[in-house]
Amino acid sequence: MVNCKRSSKEEVQAELTAFREAREREYANRNYPKPCPFCGKRAEVVKAVGPGVDAWHGYCGACWSFGPLFADKGDATEAWNRRVT
Ligand SMILES: [Zn+2]
Numbered sequence: 001m002v003n004c005k006r007s008s009k010e011e012v013q014a015e016l017t018a019f020r021e022a023r024e025r026e027y028a029n030r031n032y033p034k035p036c037p038f039c040g041k042r043a044e045v046v047k048a049v050g051p052g053v054d055a056w057h058g059y060c061g062a063c064w065s066f067g068p069l070f071a072d073k074g075d076a077t078e079a080w081n082r083r084v085t
Contacts, residue, residue, distance in 0.1 A: 029077070029078055029081050030074035030075075030077050030078050031074065031077060032077070033045050033058050033077050033080050033081060034080070034081045036060035036062065036063060036065060037065075037083055038060065038063050038065050039060060039062050039063040039065075041060055041061075041062035041063070042060075043058055043059060043060045043080065044058075044059055044061070045057065045058050045059065045067075045073055045076050045077045045080065046059045047073075048069055053069075054071070055069040055070060055071055055076070056069070056070055056071070056072065056073040056075075056076035056077075057069045057070070057076050057080075058076060058077065058079070058080025058081075058083075067079055067080035067083065
């Protein structure tokens with residue numbers, strides 16, 4: 001019974017670690033755009049400018065590729081990163 005308890009405690013620790021890593025991955029995925037899928041240069045998520053436009057999108061300044069538009073910056077970053085992988 002003692003061994004059983006100990007192993008279940010380790011399992012809980014492993015689950016907590018996996019949960020924390022998944023959360024950190026998701027955070028990075030929503031906040032840091034991956035390099036451009038076309039030219040490999042550093043990409044950024046910028047606010048679209050134009051009449052009546054209020055949205056964010058991934059953008060590569062080296063090859064002028066654009067990601068899909070989203071009202072939320074995190075969503076735009078995530079969409080850009082999804083395209084990369
Ligand atoms: Zn590019």
